[in-house]
Amino acid sequence: MTQRVIVRKQADYDYTSLRKNIFSIFECLTNGAFSAGQRVVVKPNLLSPASEEKAMLTHPLVVKAVVEYLLEYALKITISDSPAMGSFRKVLKEGGYLEALEGLPVQFREFKETRMVDIGKPFGEIELSKDAIEADHVINLPKLKTHSQMLLTLGVKNLFGCVVGLSKPKWHYKVGVDRKRFAQLLYQISKTIKPTITLIDGVLAMEGDGPGKSGTPRQLGVLIGGNSPVATDIVVCRILGIEPSRLLTNTVALEDGIEPDSVVLEGEFDVLRDFRFPNMGPIMFGPERIHGLLRRHLIERPVVDDDLCRQCGECWRYCPASALEKGKYAVRFDYEKCIRCYCCVEVCPHGALRVKEPLAGRALRKLTGLK
Ligand code: SF4
Numbered sequence: 001m002t003q004r005v006i007v008r009k010q011a012d013y014d015y016t017s018l019r020k021n022i023f024s025i026f027e028c029l030t031n032g033a034f035s036a037g038q039r040v041v042v043k044p045n046l047l048s049p050a051s052e053e054k055a056m057l058t059h060p061l062v063v064k065a066v067v068e069y070l071l072e073y074a075l076k077i078t079i080s081d082s083p084a085m086g087s088f089r090k091v092l093k094e095g096g097y098l099e100a101l102e103g104l105p106v107q108f109r110e111f112k113e114t115r116m117v118d119i120g121k122p123f124g125e126i127e128l129s130k131d132a133i134e135a136d137h138v139i140n141l142p143k144l145k146t147h148s149q150m151l152l153t154l155g156v157k158n159l160f161g162c163v164v165g166l167s168k169p170k171w172h173y174k175v176g177v178d179r180k181r182f183a184q185l186l187y188q189i190s191k192t193i194k195p196t197i198t199l200i201d202g203v204l205a206m207e208g209d210g211p212g213k214s215g216t217p218r219q220l221g222v223l224i225g226g227n228s229p230v231a232t233d234i235v236v237c238r239i240l241g242i243e244p245s246r247l248l249t250n251t252v253a254l255e256d257g258i259e260p261d262s263v264v265l266e267g268e269f270d271v272l273r274d275f276r277f278p279n280m281g282p283i284m285f286g287p288e289r290i291h292g293l294l295r296r297h298l299i300e301r302p303v304v305d306d307d308l309c310r311q312c313g314e315c316w317r318y319c320p321a322s323a324l325e326k327g328k329y330a331v332r333f334d335y336e337k338c339i340r341c342y343c344c345v346e347v348c349p350h351g352a353l354r355v356k357e358p359l360a361g362r363a364l365r366k367l368t369g370l371k
């Protein structure tokens, strides 16, 4: 299959031009893919309750325009995800989806039921959303955001939402500190789900310490649509001025034989030179005998801002490694146990957590030349 990506400039969420651009992207990419009555799962990024201006979730008007396009084919549409934090209903309400899609014949349904699916070695059978696996089409609608663990969350990463509820932190725990292994898992899930279209909402994107409330909204004014999530992710890297292989899910895809130069691109974009990526020091470096010491004192880790923390408990309830607990004023970390998955940073509803590399660790790396 030729990998096609269409890029359209879209300054803001003005609905008339947004709808026109989204219809034209879908028109170019779908090419007779849909027939009346087919079941379609639309999968936006519905991470946790947040308003539009936080740039954490796929904008509700992007979802609305996609739904209106799909309705022209008389498809049965379900809008689904498995939020990491907060109830599905609350995400829909605070995110503006109930209002934006009012009156349209669509169903909102949280991913709950699962089915075991073989995603290939080395992971084998894993539980994925039954609705996503059994749909005739999955339409993947990520938000363009930074990600403290994986650099960016785009088309491939958005499909991790098809891993339901608490299975997500379990998988984080299973793959541990190995980012590349996690990227492999994400890539294999995306290959299994195989979305018909991926459309990335980069109109109001997120830079800095994303993907949660510690990130900073950034107007990029771009929509990126493609018939493969790897292809859209490769193009986003180019837009952001980095080599596609800097994103580990792309690296894994390239090793699987995908050629970045084989992506057929339509549309123009300006390459950004000042996009702020998250702080990403190495999760481990140096010989194994010093790893315990490194974990405790020297490698990057989540830190809390005591003034922002409200001790709500979302982070310690979600942490897959039981590596943090309520502290005297905020939270307390056990860095020996912490696997640096940054789920806590992602789910904190008050933006109180961020990733920081201790000064001593950075200095040691520079001095010794260790990576
Ligand atoms: S760090 Fe965030 S999620 Fe954790 S208790 Fe404090 S406010 Fe809640």
Ligand code: SF4
Residues within 6 Å of the ligand: 302, 318, 319, 320, 321, 322, 323, 324, 333, 337, 338, 339, 340, 341, 342, 343, 344, 345
């Ligand atoms: S403390 Fe945060 S980064 Fe560490 S394992 Fe728990 S959720 Fe992951």
